[in-house]
Amino acid sequence: MANQNHKIWLFVHVIVTVHERRPLLKKPIRTVLFAHLQQDASAKGTKVTAVNGVEDHLHLLIQLHPAQNLLQVMKALKTEASGWINNSNLLTEPFEWEENFAAYTVSPSGVKQVADFIGKQEEYHKTKSLESELEVFDKVQL
Structure with missing residues (x-):
């Protein structure tokens, strides 16, 4: 029988872009x-372990509980964030x-490396575009 004290977490590296990749998110x-x-x-x-980005996109390293649905979590976060930006007149x-x-899923052993990568966005x-960044991620397949 499984030990009831264990916590199960899923780590996901998420990249979200501004509509039409417009450079609206100044520092x-x-x-x-x-x-x-x-x-x-x-x-x-949901725990956001790391977040960073540039004018046209953000990277988040999120820690989900297995019962959470990634699509629902991201829809809720993006909807709330865009509403907050608009209501704050930023x-x-x-x-x-x-x-x-x-x-992209992240193994627990890779969390620090991904967090460091996000921190250096x-x-x-x-020197690198979002497109070249995504190409690198897309090449990493099993």
């Missing part, structure tokens, strides 16, 4: 948005996310 907006995303996710029972135009997102994207 001051990202700073407050990241804190807001972490608080909102926590209130919904931009002079309406904000929205692309409907689709990329998601601004530096990473000085």
Whole structure:
């Protein structure tokens, strides 16, 4: 029989893009948005272990309980975040996310490496595009 004290968590690296990949998330907006995303996710029972990004997209490392549905969690987080950005008048135009997102599972042994990668997004994207980044992830298959 399984030990009832064990916690089961699933780690997922998620990449969400601004609608039409418009460069709307300037640094001051990202700073407050990241804190807001972490608080909102926590209130919904999801832990955002790492979050960072650049003007046109964000990376999140989320920790899900197995009963949580990734699509529902991301829809709720994106809907709340875009509503918060729009209601806070942080931009002079309406904000929205692309409907689709990329998601990659992360083994517990890879969590630190992915969190470090997410933490270096601004530096990473000085020389690499989102497209080249996604190509690298898409090549990693079993």
